[in-house]
Amino acid sequence: MSIAVRNEGAKVNSNINVTPMVDVMLVLLIIFMVITPMLQNKVNIDLAKTDNPVAMPDADKDDAIVVAVTRDGTLYLGQNRINPAEVGAKIRDMLADKPGKQIFVRADARARYLDVENAIDDVRTAGVESVGLLTEKRQPGAIGGE
Template identity: 55%
Template sequence: MGIVVRNEGSKVNSDINVTPMVDVMLVLLIIFMVITPLLENKVQVDLVHSRNAIPMEDASKSDAEIVAITRDNKVFLGQNEVSLSQLGQDVQNDLQNRTNKIVFFRADARSGYGTVMDAIDAVRTAGVQQVAMLTDQQAAPVAQTSPAGE
């Protein structure tokens, strides 16, 4: 009779299986790619609807200077709340080394007209010549058809 000896030590696989790690990383990458655009505008504002809105691609750039005014008339420069008296100085500091000196305003539809105008005046006194108001495109009206008998 013969003795069967199993040599288990020679069959050990010391390679690292990275496939599960790559799968997890790809899922995390996709999640972050979807969530990142939603985090850009942390200040919640319901924009005014307009019929003839012009697309402004510069407003979605990461270095765009955006002033947001909420419905309770709080003023934000980027994501930071600022007072109207400090807004002009902060905008001037942010734009001093830029060639494109345009400020975008995101005003809530229910914010006070006076607050919006005061914010625009504060930015204008800081030396900004170009001011843009961001709005949402109003949905096209649905054409109504009359009944055939009329």
């Protein structure tokens, strides 16, 4: 009597097929590369350029309160457009639980002086002792001297 031996396990491939995983990872990489520049958390402003700016690393923190003044005089608190009459009340609410009261102002280089001064005045009226004016360092050899 003979017994037939079946060798079904010899055809099983135990290697992992990583091609689908690589495809998914490449798609995710492309998605992140496209989306990352859009995650900018600041209003697009051309800051004034100075020769000796003071470094203000606290302005880049997530919890920093930044008031932005655009070229046309529009005010933003963070990324949200705000009515100039509401600036003082909103800042007072935001600083109710913060002992170190510091606000940063980002103003466009071509914004009217009166608009910037009014924004700073509204911030100071809200009880802020320290206001930082954000600027950029002038690059040597820049055309136009901005």
